[in-house]
Amino acid sequence: QVHLVERGGGMVQTGDSLRLSCKVSGGQAYIYTMGWFRQSPGKEHEFVAAVGWRAGSTLYPDSVKGRFTISRDSAENTVSLQMDRLKPEDSGVYYCAARAGPLATARTDFGSWGQGTQVTVSS
Helix, strand or coil: CCEEEEECCEEEECCCCEEEEEEEECCHHHCCEEEEEEECCCCCCEEEEEEECCCCCEECCCCCCCCEEEEEECCCCEEEEEECCCCHHHCEEEEEEEECCCCCCCHHHCCEECCCEEEEEEC
C-alpha cells in the first residue's frame, strides 16, 4: 500500500516561492504517475501537476504553467513541487497523489493520497 506524506506548506506573500515535497513509501513498484492537487474551501480538487515516475514527463494546467515545476527523485522516493510567483488564488490545501497508470489530471484517476498541506498566499 502506498503511503504519502506532504511537507512544506506555509503562509507567504504574493510573488513569493514555496517548495512542497511528498515522501513516498510502500508500493513504489506500482506507481507510474505522481500528481499534486489543491483544494480551496467550497471548491473541488483542482489538478496542479503530474510527473511520470519512471520517464519524468510532466503535465500542468494553464493556471500554473510556467510558475510551478514538479520533479521526482526515484532514488529518494520523493516528489517535489516548486511554486514560484505565487498568487492568492494559489491558496489551498495541497495534496500529493499516486496513480498506477499514465499521466492523468482527474482526481478519480489517482488511488493513493496524502493528508495534505496548507498553502496560504496573502495579497
